[in-house]
Amino acid sequence: MHWNSFSDFLHMGGYGLYVWGSFGIAALGMVLEPLLVARQRRVTLARLARQWRAERLEKTPEETTPSPGEAP
């Protein structure tokens, strides 16, 4: 173990702002990006499923109506 105390660790020999500014933004980016990807997936799946159902509803009547004898 290299550090004497936790405040020593945070202080980083006077370079705390630079060191934690680097690690902090890296952590933020590498946490936010997976969350955004997961959200994008949820939103996209919902949209595609909605589109698919809408398409199916549009098609169904056309496919079922022309039964023999009933046609005008």
Place this chain on the structure above:
Amino acid sequence: MNWFKFSAPSTFYPLAGRLIPWFAALAALFGGVGLWIGLVVAPTDFQQGEAYRIIFIHVGAAWMSMFIYLVMAFWGGMGLAFKTRLSGMMTEALAPTGTMFAFLSLWTGALWGRPTWGAWWIWDARLTSSLILLFLYIGFIALTRAIDDPRRADRAGAVLLLVGVVNVPIIYFSVQWWNTLHQPASLSVGKGSSMAAIMLWGMLLCTVAMWMYSIALTLARVRTIILVRERHTDWVRALLAALPAQNSR
């Protein structure tokens, strides 16, 4: 084993899904050990004090920003040459992660440059070519999103990637070709390492963690892209039909 089988989106989709947890776990494992070494075990640098610890993020991010670009250029070239559908999906999936690492490399570079050089930014060869790399990523995303037809977007994007790939060796060798403020590589193929072993291990583990992270993220993103682009195929329709209703409001 027929590798071309996996270039079909329908077979790549489930494969990617199975691989994601493994790469995510490896990223967490290597990242945890790497950060422990980098922040807790590694001693103070005799020249730079504690400021040098930025290396554990900076080098990995810079390497990944260049490597991801090379992988994108590879897929772009494959797409132009063989018209494989997966190539365009891969470049689209890789671009955001590459952009993030290009930004991280510049950001951590600025925070390292200030205490060691006395400047956040200078227009030297290494820094300028790295900034151009970030602009190439942003340009790629903007260009491909501006074109509606995915096949045309992929082709235009691939051309941009292949033209821009010349920038990667310029970044890598800039510290040798020009007189720059940026320090030369701490690790090179011919000369080995100029770092203390423990620092080197921390840096390598952090880099491998970022690598595994990039693979996991890209696979996760490409799965969504595959669904969007292949939405008119039978297998995607079957998959959508099988979705539970509350998931697909």
